[in-house]
Amino acid sequence: MPLVNFKDVLDDAYRQKYAVGSFNVINMEFLEAIIEAAERKRSPVILSIAEVHFKYVTLENITPAIKYVAHRTSVPVVLHLDHGESFEAIMRALRAGFTSIMFDGSRLPFEQNLATTSEVVKMCHAVGVTVEAELGHIGGAEAQASTSKQASEELFTKVNEAEEFVRRTGVDALAVAVGTAHGLYQGKPQLDFERLDNLNRALKMPLVLHGGTGLSIEDFRKAISLGVAKINFYTGMAVAACEAVRQRLDKGFQCVDFPGLLSEAKDAVTRVVEEQMEIFMSANVCAKQNALCPICNGCGIVKAATPLAHDDLVRKITQATLDALRKLQKS
Numbered sequence: 001m002p003l004v005n006f007k008d009v010l011d012d013a014y015r016q017k018y019a020v021g022s023f024n025v026i027n028m029e030f031l032e033a034i035i036e037a038a039e040r041k042r043s044p045v046i047l048s049i050a051e052v053h054f055k056y057v058t059l060e061n062i063t064p065a066i067k068y069v070a071h072r073t074s075v076p077v078v079l080h081l082d083h084g085e086s087f088e089a090i091m092r093a094l095r096a097g098f099t100s101i102m103f104d105g106s107r108l109p110f111e112q113n114l115a116t117t118s119e120v121v122k123m124c125h126a127v128g129v130t131v132e133a134e135l136g137h138i139g140g141a142e143a144q145a146s147t148s149k150q151a152s153e154e155l156f157t158k159v160n161e162a163e164e165f166v167r168r169t170g171v172d173a174l175a176v177a178v179g180t181a182h183g184l185y186q187g188k189p190q191l192d193f194e195r196l197d198n199l200n201r202a203l204k205m206p207l208v209l210h211g212g213t214g215l216s217i218e219d220f221r222k223a224i225s226l227g228v229a230k231i232n233f234y235t236g237m238a239v240a241a242c243e244a245v246r247q248r249l250d251k252g253f254q255c256v257d258f259p260g261l262l263s264e265a266k267d268a269v270t271r272v273v274e275e276q277m278e279i280f281m282s283a284n285v286c287a288k289q290n291a292l293c294p295i296c297n298g299c300g301i302v303k304a305a306t307p308l309a310h311d312d313l314v315r316k317i318t319q320a321t322l323d324a325l326r327k328l329q330k331s
């Protein structure tokens, strides 16, 4: 199936109370691992490339592979720019065929974030691409998994600002700062669920939770019940891949089998993504006909239904034509 934009998948997730995982692609192994997990779990999936990862993965090189994989995949796939901060990154992603953009102006003053996000929305919507923005600021460093960060409360998203921001920018989803952070947490993260609840009541639109690694199942489930429809997850995959490599090296690894090492890293990533899809409750969304089928139909569920409807229509038209001809003959 072709790539879809994230409004196509997030609206359903928001309504049905599950979340679609947004998993960062940093190389071919991660791409294949994430797609394999999505296929096995029958889950829609968002493949993200973060601007901070451009130094590891060349967007123009990997995008054709992503498109090729998406075309052969039987679940909806969104191709998303994660934390796009520069005009160059956004233009490169649009040119390469990304279906979804995150513009992260959260380091800018409120009015400047709002004005720049509005321009990005105008540009992206004109070509059918959906936009996520960030208000408040979610701390941490996506590129360095080893950097431990804690959320800072004064940077949490304010409900009144969020209402104004969404109304004036027209964004399709909003990343909110409610106590999560990128990377590895120091101690147990404390999420401000009351704030999340208020944001959800005020905005009534898919909310995005960044910094998924390290949250408990209970935290994820509660956040989903309060309007979170997209969850960003990266560090957990990087740690799993690295651990798999470390274990293999500890067992006395033969350097000639470098592909074997990459393959173990890939399998570890697949396992982590599968587990997260269960936790996010997006697993099995594609196991039966649902609201996503008309835009996806990658597995052919709707194809089976369409000829029936079409056959019915043909029979009815034929019958009506014959009746009309008979009437004509009699008159």
Ligand code: 13P
Residues within 6 Å of the ligand: 024, 082, 083, 142, 181, 182, 183, 184, 209, 210, 211, 212, 213, 232, 233, 234, 235, 236
């Ligand atoms: P983690 O690396 O903490 O899972 O966060 C990923 C993320 O939010 C990417 O935008």
